[in-house]
Amino acid sequence: MDRGFTARTAAGAAVIVLGMTGCAATGGSGEVGSTRDAVSVVASTTILGSVAGQVTACGGGEVQTLMPVGADPHDYAPSSADVAAMVEASLVITNGLGLEEGLASALGTAEEDGATVLEVGPAVDPQPLSGATGSTDPHVWLDVSRMATAATLIGDELATVTGDATYAACGAQVATTLTETDAQVRAILDAVPAASRVLVTDHDAFGYFSRAYDFTVIGVVIPGGSTLAQPSSSELAGLAETVRRAGVEAIFANTANSTALVDGLAHEVGTRVSVVELYVGSLGAAGSGADTYQTMMLADAHLIADALADQGSP
Template sequence: GDEHGDEHGDEHGDEHGDEHGDEHGDEHGHGSEDPHFWFDMNRMATAAEIIGADLAEDNGDVFAECGSKIADEIRSAEQDVRALLESVPADERILITDHDALGYLAEVYGYEVAGTVIPSGSTLAEPSSADLVELVEVIEDEGVQVIFANTADPTTLAEAVAAEAGNDVQVVTLFVGSLGGPDSGAEDYVSMMLTNAELISGALNAN
């Protein structure tokens, strides 16, 4: 009994744990799934409807109505976000970001994430000097003039990469993982997404 238990633990627990860590942890930081699903506004609208309907079962129809209302607001704002992001010419829709957080946005609106300062979804990982040299090359090759960072994280590394790349590369901070305070333009989800779309399209269209 004990022996088998230990064996089983070693075989599956440790090995699988390590394998999984190597396979997904290093690559993405958050596991194999990108957790930044809120950059897909239609997914968020559907979630609001599902949650509202779920709560309505025990608490009354007002929750379903509320979920539908929020979903409508999100879908309406998504049209504005789409118009802003699609105003960028297709060949300019190239994103360099501080970490891998804009995958959903890129997929929905036809952008390419060409490189990240931190080579994973985690903001805790440390890029090697070789990673940074490679990123500077990508920025130069693609003719990119903007690195998008996160208001919630230090921008020191992104600024160092921008300086190294030269050619007036700017660092623009987006609201990636949290809302902004009063008067930030990102006080709630819808305004956060609109502000991010304005910042992205404004920076890329200025090139």
Template sequence: MRARTTIGLAIASVTALTLSACSDAGKGGATTAAGDDISIVATTTPLGSVVEQIATCAGGTASTLMPVNADPHQFSASSAQVADMVKADLVVANGLGLEGGLDASLQQVAADGTEVFPVAEHVDPLPWGADDHGDHEGHDEHADHDEHEGHGENDGHEGHAHGEFDPHFWLDASRMATAAQTIGDKVADLTGNEKWATCGAEISDELTALDDEIRDALADIPEERRVIVTDHQAYGYFNKAYDFHSAGVVIPGGSTEAQPSSQELAGLADVIRAENVPVIFTNAAVNQRLVDALAAEVGGEVKVVSLYEGSVGPKDGPAADYQGMMRENARLISEALA
């Protein structure tokens, strides 16, 4: 009788161990603690570029959910992509409401036990409209254009449906440097492998140097020409970091999903004429029909220049990674305004 009891306990123990191992395998494997085979998925391509650089340095791997030229506001995941995130050990998300089309999927992933790490919350995020330089020298004389509702970076459409804080932090390279260190530290805590923290620090240093490089590239733009109009409210961090001023946005709010009225476009055209804005900057990854219509409304010599806002560029181009994306944006802005 005692022998049968002992055998039964042994079988129960083996079964429990087997189930535990299967459970661990479904979440990326039991090697996660060693940090060798950790599975990381980043949502956006700018984040994915930086996460992959850290992973390469640390001897690991990472993947990016969104393809090149995806709009992070509108992208939605397939069922297979949701399954990939559920299987991952960590999902690195932008957060602060940026991934509107992914909200339900990310909630499902978190409910299924995979940690979702919203990086933007850890980089000292700015409230909407923090770049509003109403006292910007040389532009006070245009304060009477405030009646053109729906165009300023700090207007009634300022994106509060997405939360209190602006999620577009990656357009400030110094904040992406902070993000790199934060991600490295996070994975080191998760795996117990301090090389991830070391590699996060290395990539952070590279991005700090990139920030200085961008400042140098933009240095020749005179103060009176540091007034920009953009396709949507994505440049708060850029303006704050690199000393620019927003005269308005084509699509009201912090997302690309809204639609301006014809009255709003006409009002913004008046502002562009009054402030002698020479360029409208738009997103290379989205349809620029509205921006072209605005440029036609303004008339004259106003140009439309496409920048890399929410996505890196194709692999064979100058903006193939995050660093290239930011360098190319600085070059395009400098050429357009200097």
């Protein structure tokens, strides 16, 4: 993996910090942190934890994220402590659309016990999963503009459940920073020529990304939108042939999963193909340069641009 993006995302991180500082100064009560003891939010994924955390901290509340960094949201199994945290929270924020497969039963139990749950995915114009009849693609966060909408929704819902309008203002301000990040992502990806704007990924997660940023997904290693399926040998052989015909020089894997299948595909192709790990279902660890949602998306944009910008050059 190209680690050069860390310095390149420093400016974006500075914008985020400055934005949150400005937001914290606008508390409706005039005293930042005045609602800290009363307002607690539980988020399912690290990505939602980052965005919801920015909104909530701005208004003086706190966020607990259920999944640790590096967890695959498709197969995370909650603990009894997770269920208790959801029941006690002012608001539980999930992606929905079937993403948190292992969390469904626990979420149902928490709701029965009085938890208020906001599913972000259904509220940000979800789209069908490519090639999967009747299925909706849950990977909405890979389009930054949709997460800007999500920040507004989170702020509005927090304002409703707490009665504190500060949170609505905070959601709007975080949405503004995300709109700025979306523009930065587009600028980074502008380096990729039109003929090279094709993606082969480990699973079908990049539908929203490809539509938002003008790419075409020509193949996925694991069929369907989950990481829990397994490809057949004939599917892998067919994908290898697709990669050869298209002259693809990079296959994108996922930091939250083993790269064994992707490595196997690269070997099967038999030509010069690099495997590039992206942050897909989870943020990076502290200090990785991808430890907030904004820096994660900037890091991925740099990794994709670096891998594809010179594709096809002699």
